[in-house]
Amino acid sequence: MFNPRLRAVIRKEFIQIVRDPRTLVLTFAMPVVQLFLLGYAATNDVRNIDLAVVDRDRTAQSRALVASYQAADYFRVRFDADSEAELRDLVDRGRARAGLIIPPGYGRRIVAGETAGVVFVIDGSDPTVASTALAAAQLTGQAEATELTVERLARRGAAAAAMAGPAIDVRTQVWYNPDLVSAYYMVPALIGLILQFLTIILTATAIVRERERGTIEQLIVTPIRPWELVVGKLTPYVVIAFIDMVEILVAGVLLFGVPINGSLPLLLVLAGLFLVTTLGIGLFISTISSTQQEATITAIFFNLPSIFLSGFFFPLAAMPPFLQLLSYAIPLRYFLIIVRGIVLKGVGAAALWPEIVALTVFAVVIMGAAALRFHKRLD
């Protein structure tokens, strides 16, 4: 490399990283561990909700209804309760998340062609499970009801009407992720999250460490230019971040079968742009912190809300307007759209230009702010 000062800083920084094996191991192990945890645990795919049944009817018809709930893999019939009191107890203790109560006379009403009522109880304390259970319970019930109606019509000789089917036939198609696998949605987003966590914390502490140990004073009195110091210190972390990104992509494909539909080079270029913003944030944090501990806490203070305000877990559209507004200040928000767009939808730069512009603006502003605060003086 032509610039000896820049080369000296990069080499020194790499030596320091390599001589700190614990941090190094964490740096490369963290993405896989996170991917594993979030890929499997952070899933909204609710399956096998434990169901308790109170069948006070005990007829062929009631058993058929229970069987239809059993058949849908949303539910798993775990308990056969004798009374509503027992059902309540099971739900209270969290052993069952939902309950189906079939009143006496259900079978008789079905056979008589009347409307028979059942009660479906859902434990609403976990909204994600509850909303899935609610939808699944209604769907399963309606499917069973439609089947019964068709049977009845057939018995009354209205075979033609029954054959004709419902008046409106809505065929749904899910694009990009037809099986609605959470991992497909989470794995690309995880790239953004881990890149951000890693780069912000590592860069913030790496620079503050110089201040804490008093070496920054010695650096300032050398002829090094601020940009050389900054670029030299950040370069190793950019390299690490890219290695981590490839690591996540490979693990995502191998472990979760995430399809990469879009252009990998485009993803790498835009990840580079995103890194400029996160490195800028780390740099800025380093200019306002005087100890590594302070820098770490500030970095966490920024990182945690950005998980929620970026749309990583919860859709932005569901948030109150104030929080939606706040989310525009979170660069991860834009990168998540980019990375999910490229990986899941296979879209190109043309579809992502608003996010690219937003990230560019952010990168310029934060780097400018950090550069203004980063000068070769102590006061």
Place this chain on the structure above:
Amino acid sequence: MTAETVIAVEGLVKRFSAFTAVDGVSFTVGRGEVVGYLGPNGCGKTTTIRILLGLLRPTAGSASVLGFDVQRDAERIRPNVGYMSQRFALYEELTVAENLAFYAGLYGRERHDVAERVGVADRLDMRAGALSGGWRQRLALGIALVHNPPLLFLDEPTSGVDPEARRAFWDIIYDLAAEGTTVFVSTHYMDEAEHCHRLGIMNAGRLLALDAPHVLKATRVAGPAWDVSAEPLLPLLEALGRVEGVANVSLLGDHAHAVTNVGTHDAASLRAALAGVGFGDVVVREAEVTLEDVFTALAGRRV
């Protein structure tokens, strides 16, 4: 002093909100001089050095180093000065050789020849973090010298280092000065201060005097100095302080050290005065005036 002025400071003031760290300091340093700054911690030594290096902006006054203004042209000063800060700026994870190579690189140099000069050539592969105090000091000096600067700032370079290492360190400094390197060094050690060609006495942000140590001792102290031994020691100090004609008293190891005004006392009259207040068995010897006496006389307090 040689004709060529390397450092020129005029009316320098530095305030940190309500606290005045440097209060109207003026002096010049010539090429090849070893100039010391003696004073207690917090008297403005480090602040002065930091201003001269362009690390801090002065509140008032002006300073130039190597002919460049420290505020406007700090970047033109930096390639030509070496700096050894109070906290040795070593990277503990790096070896001695890697530390030197890193700083050499920052000055745009591929190689350097300081390892021999500061005596770390046989420890190049040791981690800086594993070095003991004296070796850390040598490495820190090596870092300051890696680009052969004509001007060297040393901020309390030997704090926490044993006397033998301190002597070895000063041998290197003298060699440098003999070759024409200008050295500006702050200290609160008297023996270290004796090594300087000229010595500034600093207290509470003010430069009280700046001259050769022997001139300071001859002109800034009230009169002759005496070593006085008697038991018990602490009441002796008090008694000495009340004797007419005694300018100041200090404790020096196992005996008292006193300075008397010119023409007021000889050994016999001091003994007599002490006998009058109950100290019968007193040994009084004429002593050398110390820099401590100079500081006490100028600052009205001890270092």
